[in-house]
Amino acid sequence: MSQFRLEIRVRPRPGLLDPEGKAIHHALQSLGWDGIDDVRVGKAIYLDLAAESAEAAVEAGEAMCRKILANPVTEGFEVSVSEELAGAGA
């Protein structure tokens, strides 16, 4: 088993109104950043877990998203290994 740090990104589904993103978009425009097409706000969840492989770690993260971390009605998700920590058994 090795230790992996997962980065889980949960974001509003395309097409869903994201009022928070819109408010930030307006704030950025008022500060002079023109040419921004769209702003979407999601959340990132970082967690460390032990798994046989990077693939198994990602699979576990995806299962967590389906069960609780993301709401399939309104959110999509992406899971990746941001780093491999020291092997637990090594």
Next chain:
Amino acid sequence: MKVAIVTFPGSNCDYDLYKAVQQVGADATFVWHRERGLEGYDAVLLPGGFSYGDYLRAGAIARMSPVMEDVIDFAAKGGPVVGICNGFQILCEAGLLPGALVRNASLLFAGKDVMLRVERVDTLFTSNYQQNQVLRVPIAHGEGNYEADESALDRLEGEGHVVFRYVNGAGEPTDAANPNGSRRNIAGIINENGNVLGMMPHPERAMEDLLGSTDGIGIFTSLATSLSAVAS
């Protein structure tokens, strides 16, 4: 009628609901979210509040509470379940009702009286109202914007599962009368079997003239009437 009021860490409308249930002559009992077993109750109510501080998503963590397995079981057996505000969010997270409640389109917390049109009077929870009756009931939420995809919305409408809609004083579902951006001005829905109701407005806060409205009483008297009809 014996009514269970399920409480979570962060529930804050539980006592209002308790009093509303008592007002219509029923027995109310608080059931803490870690307790198990809802046998012996005639109805289960999920109160408003901010369970678990709305962490992750409103209702997402409460939905994983031990008692929710019993709520799901109770609903599957046809028992009446009502979720109000945070309770509605929990029912959606638990999959007992379709769709989700997301951040109000205004980004602002909305705490005020709204007008609701009763879309269905042939339910366990609305039989004491008149069809298209307009009610004055308060809302108090930051995440009450009802969201579902178009096909799910069409199904809700087609099967008559929209029970309450935000309207203006003339009973019209206008954009101006929509306090949170909810799709199609939806304020409350019922499940396919007709025994699970979720609504964002707070009927338990519209039970006395002193509070500005008594229009919420009908929910509780309808439920009491329906349950006594079943029992007799």
